[in-house]
Amino acid sequence: MNRLQYFRKRLNMTTWMGAVLLTLFQAGNVLAMTVPATGSFAYDLYDIGVNQILLGPVGFTGGVACMCVAAILAIRQMILPAAGVVLGGAFLLRANTVVETIGALIS
Template sequence: MKTLQKTKQFLNKNQGNIALGLTLMLIGTDASAWATPASGSFFFDAYDMVVNDFLKGAPGYIAGGALIVGGVVTGAKANYSVAIPMAVGGGALASADTIIASVGITIGLI
């Protein structure tokens, strides 16, 4: 019963903020995914160096593997607040080329 009273108080105090949030959620925006730049374009050289040479190459896999191993070692020392993000980040870095290719960079255009 006490939780219900607190919820009602919260809703009464924040009616304007809730209405503004719901209104902003209803405003439609276009979303587009950024694909691989075409060869010869302005950004292609930087994309090629970062994604193809670093992430898909040995440095990306070595850095990802090192973070995973570091997370396991840190987890063995019972420091889980550091170990879990380290291991998840290492896994994301090791498969970053797949993440980039499948998701892309979603840009919300207003």
């Protein structure tokens, strides 16, 4: 490859990287998730999925089970899968704070 082709290739790659960075730094619309209106079909789904399952005994039991599985994986020297399971279990155990932060502004 001669010098001109190399220069064109580098210029093309630099242009694409600049375009990607420019789109990443652009300000977007601010979104927030709110609880659906009471009595609507969406609220029924939200109530069952979030309040009764995720924040209820099913979510807590799933979080405790994940921590037990992570302990077993760590004992077996499977550290990377254990770290992933710990993160999932922590999400389930602290689901109430996660649900509260979903309503925070996301930019």
